Amino acid sequence: MEVDYVTKDFHRVLPRTPKRAPLRISRTNLRYWPSPLCDDDSVAFFFDVIQQPQTLGFELRHWNGDLFHTSILDLTTRNGQIARIIDTTLMWCLNAIAWIRKSGMNRPTASIATQPGLTTTEAPFIEQAQRDGQLYITQPYELYSEENHQAWQKLYQRMLPRWQHYANPHFLEGIGSLCLDPNRVPRLEDVNRFLRPLTGFEAKAVSGYIPAFLFFDSLRNRQFPTTITIRRSDQLDYLPEPDIFHDIAGHVPMHTDKLFAEALVRFGECAHTAAELVSGIRGRETQMHCLTSIIKAMARFFWFTIEFGLMRGADGVKVYGSGLLSSYGEIAHAIEAPEVQRFPIQLEWAINQAFKIDHYQPLLFIVDSFDHLFGLVDQLEAWMKAGKLNNVAPGEPGVNEEDLKSFLHAELG
Numbered sequence: 395m396e397v398d399y400v401t402k403d404f405h406r407v408l409p410r411t412p413k414r415a416p417l418r419i420s421r422t423n424l425r426y427w428p429s430p431l432c433d434d435d436s437v438a439f440f441f442d443v444i445q446q447p448q449t450l451g452f453e454l455r456h457w458n459g460d461l462f463h464t465s466i467l468d469l470t471t472r473n474g475q476i477a478r479i480i481d482t483t484l485m486w487c488l489n490a491i492a493w494i495r496k497s498g499m500n501r502p503t504a505s506i507a508t509q510p511g512l513t514t515t516e517a518p519f520i521e522q523a524q525r526d527g528q529l530y531i532t533q534p535y536e537l538y539s540e541e542n543h544q545a546w547q548k549l550y551q552r553m554l555p556r557w558q559h560y561a562n563p564h565f566l567e568g569i570g571s572l573c574l575d576p577n578r579v580p581r582l583e584d585v586n587r588f589l590r591p592l593t594g595f596e597a598k599a600v601s602g603y604i605p606a607f608l609f610f611d612s613l614r615n616r617q618f619p620t621t622i623t624i625r626r627s628d629q630l631d632y633l634p635e636p637d638i639f640h641d642i643a644g645h646v647p648m649h650t651d652k653l654f655a656e657a658l659v660r661f662g663e664c665a666h667t668a669a670e671l672v673s674g675i676r677g678r679e680t681q682m683h684c685l686t687s688i689i690k691a692m693a694r695f696f697w698f699t700i701e702f703g704l705m706r707g708a709d710g711v712k713v714y715g716s717g718l719l720s721s722y723g724e725i726a727h728a729i730e731a732p733e734v735q736r737f738p739i740q741l742e743w744a745i746n747q748a749f750k751i752d753h754y755q756p757l758l759f760i761v762d763s764f765d766h767l768f769g770l771v772d773q774l775e776a777w778m779k780a781g782k783l784n785n786v787a788p789g790e791p792g793v794n795e796e797d798l799k800s801f802l803h804a805e806l807g
């Protein structure tokens with residue numbers, strides 16, 4: 395359905411009646427309109443219109459993509475009429491549209507396309523953000539479909555008993571501190587309200603893959619790049635890429651622990667050290683070889699600790715790695731399966747050990763405490779400075795062009 399918001403009175407293009415309410419959320423983009431309040435393009439807004447069966451939501455953004463305001467038009471109707479409009483900014487928005495119409499400016503045509511919520515690999519909102527080159531985004535909470543919330547509910551409910559059994563006590567405490575709703579996909583702003591006062595960390599919504607340096611550097615700044623999409627509710631076990639359950643239920647509870655948070659920040663600092671060291675290496679070939687090797691070593695360290703780490707405790711070995719904490723099958727397998735190799739961590743092994751992401755891990759490393767983990771990060775940096783990460787064993791993970799560029803062009807403030 396094509397709608398021209400400019401050439402018709404705005405209210406006329408609203409869905410007249412919810413008799414045949416769309417089954418799926420749809421979305422319209424009205425973009426790059428200069429602000430009617432200012433001639434300066436740099437403060438121009440664009441409008442995102444997000445249509446749901448009962449509401450019409452507006453996101454007003456600055457030209458750079460920062461959210462300026464969100465408004466909700468309530469389409470709750472009696473006799474098929476629009477009942478009421480909430481929010482004065484929405485009125486401003488309508489006035490702005492009228493002003494643009496009168497001014498004879500370019501008239502963008504908005505198209506409404508079906509949108510299946512914020513489902514992993516099926517979210518037009520995310521695709522648009524990626525096309526626009528937006529790494530950091532705002533979580534458009536109203537776009538989550540009921541199926542998305544159901545997926546969260548199922549994932550959370552079935553993990554709870556497993557967490558009680560296999561997770562380390564710091565994680566269980568973290569889950570309690572965050573007050574996550576077991577039934578609805580969490581709002582990042584709610585999560586952050588509980589998280590920030592504990593360790594200064596916050597979850598920051600991203601549109602997808604973040605190049606290695608930017609990712610590590612975010613940790614240094616106590617920001618955790620967080621995926622906002624969620625896997626399909628009929629594919630709970632299959633996860634082709636991170637989703638909000640992995641990031642919020644798997645990672646973020648660990649960020650409530652002070653010692654763990656410090657280790658994570660320390661790890662982020664290592665990325666700065668790496669970028670500085672590499673910038674001083676003469677000869678392009680040598681520089682790229684060393685950088686590739688250092689990124690590989692850091693990614694492996696992250697994998698075998700933050701993602702798949704085990705920790706020794708009074709009640710035996712427990713899980714603290716987020717890849718395990720967000721996997722119903724693997725969390726039990728990691729602790730119970732006799733074929734899994736579980737060894738006290740040794741840095742030289744972790745940084746030289748390849749891994750594959752598409753099957754249960756055959757090898758896991760155990761730390762004694764988060765103090766121990768912090769000490770390992772210190773050691774990682776010391777080895778980096780001594781050149782001991784410049785030629786680690788080949789194999790997974792791969793290091794792509796974007797990762798390399800992110801280190802070579804790092805801003806080292």
Ligand SMILES: [Fe+2]
Pocket residue numbers: 636640645701716717
């Ligand atoms: Fe992760």
